[in-house]
Amino acid sequence: MSKYAVEVDHVSMLFNMSSEKVDNIKEYFVRLVTRKLNFEEFWALRDVSFKIEKGDRLGVMGFNGAGKSTLLKVVAGVLKPTMGSVKIKGVIAPMLELGAGFDMNYTGKENIFLYGATMGYSRKFLEEKYDEIVEFSELGKFINTPMKNYSSGMKSRLGFAIATAVKPDILILDEVLSVGDAAFKEKSEQRIMELMDDGVTVLFVSHSTERVKKICNKAIILTKGQLVASGDAESICNIYTEMVNSR
Amino acid sequence: MSGKAKMKSHFGNFLKYRYLIKELVSKDIKLQYRNSVLGMFWTFLEPLLTMIVLSLVFNRLFGRDSSKVVNFPVYLLCGKLLHEFFTSSTKRAMRSIRSRASIIKKVYVPKYVYPLSAVLSKFVTFIISLSVLAVVILYFNIANINPITVTGNIVWALLPITVLFFFSLGVGMILATLNVFFKDIENIYDVFCLLLFYTTPIVYSIDRLGDPSTSAVARLIRFNPMYGFIDMFRGAVIHGAEFFTYFDMNLFYYCCGFTVVVLIVGFTMFYKNQDKFILHI
Numbered sequence: 001m002s003k004y005a006v007e008v009d010h011v012s013m014l015f016n017m018s019s020e021k022v023d024n025i026k027e028y029f030v031r032l033v034t035r036k037l038n039f040e041e042f043w044a045l046r047d048v049s050f051k052i053e054k055g056d057r058l059g060v061m062g063f064n065g066a067g068k069s070t071l072l073k074v075v076a077g078v079l080k081p082t083m084g085s086v087k088i089k090g091v092i093a094p095m096l097e098l099g100a101g102f103d104m105n106y107t108g109k110e111n112i113f114l115y116g117a118t119m120g121y122s123r124k125f126l127e128e129k130y131d132e133i134v135e136f137s138e139l140g141k142f143i144n145t146p147m148k149n150y151s152s153g154m155k156s157r158l159g160f161a162i163a164t165a166v167k168p169d170i171l172i173l174d175e176v177l178s179v180g181d182a183a184f185k186e187k188s189e190q191r192i193m194e195l196m197d198d199g200v201t202v203l204f205v206s207h208s209t210e211r212v213k214k215i216c217n218k219a220i221i222l223t224k225g226q227l228v229a230s231g232d233a234e235s236i237c238n239i240y241t242e243m244v245n246s247r
Numbered sequence: 248m249s250g251k252a253k254m255k256s257h258f259g260n261f262l263k264y265r266y267l268i269k270e271l272v273s274k275d276i277k278l279q280y281r282n283s284v285l286g287m288f289w290t291f292l293e294p295l296l297t298m299i300v301l302s303l304v305f306n307r308l309f310g311r312d313s314s315k316v317v318n319f320p321v322y323l324l325c326g327k328l329l330h331e332f333f334t335s336s337t338k339r340a341m342r343s344i345r346s347r348a349s350i351i352k353k354v355y356v357p358k359y360v361y362p363l364s365a366v367l368s369k370f371v372t373f374i375i376s377l378s379v380l381a382v383v384i385l386y387f388n389i390a391n392i393n394p395i396t397v398t399g400n401i402v403w404a405l406l407p408i409t410v411l412f413f414f415s416l417g418v419g420m421i422l423a424t425l426n427v428f429f430k431d432i433e434n435i436y437d438v439f440c441l442l443l444f445y446t447t448p449i450v451y452s453i454d455r456l457g458d459p460s461t462s463a464v465a466r467l468i469r470f471n472p473m474y475g476f477i478d479m480f481r482g483a484v485i486h487g488a489e490f491f492t493y494f495d496m497n498l499f500y501y502c503c504g505f506t507v508v509v510l511i512v513g514f515t516m517f518y519k520n521q522d523k524f525i526l527h528i
Contacts, residue, residue, distance in 0.1 A: 025431045077355035080522040100353040105278050117267040
């Protein structure tokens with residue numbers, strides 16, 4: 001058994017940045033004939049390699065457009081890398097954007113089972129967790145109301161409750177700690193801390209060195225798709241602060 | 248990964264996501280008629296009303312001169328139900344990837360889950376709507392207007408239905424893939440379905456097109472696999488007593504062969520392109 005929860009091995013990601021997206025046949029043939037079908041290439045990630053040990057909490061830092069979100073999507077298995085490979089050990093809970101799997105015509109209750117199934121959990125498992133999820137989301141009697149009538153705060157609270165009710169091995173966080181009002185924020189932070197105490201592996205994307213220092217023990221910095229620094233959170237945060245100041 | 252391990256992980260993945268397939272199918276069915284007064288009843292009412300309208304129009308127009316068509320409304324309903332299943336399931340599968348863009352971009356889900364559940368949910372609706380056929384046959388038999396002798400051979404109807412399910416799945420996979428890259432397919436396919444409706448003997452009998460040995464159109468229509476499915480289904484339901492003389496083995500082999508080809512093409516296209524979906528939706 002490997003002691004690594006996540007192994008990212010020489011991953012590169014190439015995007016075709018066609019200035020206008022061709023999605024109809026007429027346009028396609030016009031461009032084919034006029035030979036304008038050449039795409040502009042863009043490397044979102046270039047030869048990125050790192051390993052995360054089980055129980056480690058890795059902060060991913062970098063300026064806008066550095067490839068942080070692309071990296072998370074590659075790790076989550078949503079994007080397949082153009083080159084290189086990603087190895088994952090255990091159940092991964094993506095929290096890239098909460099509530100993406102909800103159906104607005106469904107009630108909160110029905111959505112718990114739909115969203116849970118999308119994440120690959122069985123109905124029986126979700127039934128066991130149901131009360132906990134409802135209680136944590138603080139939705140109360142609104143759980144049987146169609147989701148189209150929910151406020152955005154209610155939606156993300158429910159999304160957060162479902163995503164963390166399961167005990168994942170690897171948690172991917174993309175600045176989602178800011179859910180709901182101050183009280184719920186505190187509660188959700190506490191929930192994540194609890195998960196960390198249980199030894200969950202975390203990938204955390206943030207611009208805030210303060211947050212990274214608080215949550216992570218290791219960190220990496222991405223610049224223009226390349227890995228420029230990696231090490232313990234404290235020293236990497238100092239490097240990042242220097243980078244921001246010298247910008 | 249070795250081939251065996253790959254197969255095993257594919258199968259494990261399917262087991263893990265069978266709950267999602269179940270959830271998506273029941274969601275489609277539940278939401279279809281939510282907030283409508285008659286609710287699920289529309290599954291029966293819609294084909295019944297369509298049958299009445301089409302019978303009024305086409306029975307008067309073409310007369311009842313075909314010896315093969317014992318009972319025009321029942322004949323029509325058989326064809327209409329199967330055609331409706333095929334078009335509605337393939338249309339739904341076609342849109343299934345594009346309409347799930349927001350989730351496909353965020354969470355890893357095996358993508359075949361979406362076209363598969365689209366076809367499955369329409370299949371369940373189709374099976375439920377078959378009961379309207381039973382009611383209509385019962386009505387004609389009780390009223391003694393062109394009664395239909397239903398025999399045990401009706402179980403053979405399961406054969407064309409099952410093959411049609413896989414045929415629709417194959418076509419749905421092809422359309423879902425194409426639709427990601429070319430959105431025009433949605434518009435083209437609507438027109439194609441209309442064409443299919445009139446080139447399949449649904450509102451008319453194939454005998455009207457003349458003898459296949461002399462008429463090119465009659466020969467051509469037989470290449471349409473929908474004709475095979477509908478003809479076999481009618482054979483089992485309407486011509487139960489003489490089913491085995493009615494049943495055309497070659498036509499059945501043709502439909503099965505066509506289905507296998509469509510399935511292979513559909514799955515290959517889908518699997519080869521699924522990693523690119525996210526970049527285009």
